[in-house]
Amino acid sequence: DQQVKQNSPSLSVQEGRISILNCDYTNSMFDYFLWYKKYPAEGPTFLISISSIKDKNEDGRFTVFLNKSAKHLSLHIVPSQPGDSAVYFCAASDNNDMRFGAGTRLTVKP
């Protein structure tokens, strides 16, 4: 039962351009949505979150957009940098139950 889906396993972007990572969910009870970044051999690191009552949250180069009617969220990174290369996990939380997508591997080419 995959409640959080990331349909793109990988994405390659040129340095300086925008990276857009997408995520879909099925459970309308989720009230927080998060993005985590993961480097090899490390645990996921929290990147940015958005409450279900908002449609946009921005933090520096990172912006998360939430479309509740479509049950869709996206992470925009602009401008992309080579250090952003990592696996990005979308997560959704219903009280203390947090579910993760399968991840998207972002490669930012110099």
Add this chain to the structure above:
Amino acid sequence: GAGVSQSPRYKVAKRGQDVALRCDPISGHVSLFWYQQALGQGPEFLTYFQNEAQLDKSGLPSDRFFAERPEGSVSTLKIQRTQQEDSAVYLCASSLAGTGGWSPLHFGNGTRLTVT
């Protein structure tokens, strides 16, 4: 450091052996989670503690899996009679919030279990 610490980093077990994985959460964090991450997949929820109480163990795949957090701090995930399908990275995460609140999860670097 002040992060979530997991040990061992790597564990190789022969099929049928018992293993114990340890998690030291961030001091003061109320909530503690265990996740299982198979290769190429996202973390899959196993179980959740609020202080010493195990509030949700619905993700534990079988009764061979057991988790405890007796004093509301360090937690141990035990897997009895390991099987090859148990091979995965086991992630522990803690957060400051308890019931009714929300805060991001802070993950450890995981324990990679390989069952041969």
